[in-house]
Amino acid sequence: MNHTARLLHLDRTLDELDPPHWPPPAPDATALVRRVHELRRVRLGRLGPADLRTLVSQQVALPYVLPLAVRLLLEEPLLDAYFYEGDLLLATAGVPEVTWSLFPDLGVRLRSAIMELPQEALDALPRGAAEELALFAARPE
Template sequence: MDRLLHLDRTLDELDPPRWPSPGSDATRLVRKVHELRRVPLGELGPADLRTLISQQVALSYALPLAVRLLLEEPLLDAYFYEGDLLLAAVNVPASAWALFPDLGTQLRTVIRALPEAAVAGLPRGAAEELVRFVARPESLR
């Protein structure tokens, strides 16, 4: 969690190299991700973290910030629907979670405690994604 000590710094500073400005033909999503790399970590909101995590950008910084939020409110509606940040987090590659085994363990505990009714209210396939994350073999955690 020591990465959280750098909340006043940006991803461009912490995760080199700095990204150049996106091209004029870049999509809105590409422009958004480039913009988020220039925002201090402490100013990134849930929707920003969901975007970075979904695009697998600077996971070593975005993932701990997201988990900090998810431990308090696992089904947080970051932007699209209830639980969207959680689903983005559980779908990152196992290699990203390997950097934070304690955070993964804490998140698994929170997921196991979710009421069935709450999980049933998530989009189709979400329950299976959560089960897959919780059941991931120890060697891949």
């Protein structure tokens, strides 16, 4: 299934699209674990930037959430999803290379967007972020 087809499932949840259905979290689960479980029951079209950042950083259902994240990042690469400008971009750039092989065109487009970022914007990111983005942008297509 290509990423465009995945985007057509915006009215469905990750529990529907990415089996098996997750049971409720354990009573002593962390807030992050509880949040990820909640997000799996939200329709894809209702996931906001912070939700996508959480799911991408936790590597949950990446075949469905990565195209949504990249779609936002192509419009605004340094989007402040929750913590700071560029947090969604850094989480997305940190996705394992094997996942990007499912979306070569998205990877090319995101690498291009990163390479177009002004140096001043990169310098304003947290320590090490510019280097991490440079490594991602330098990956072969």
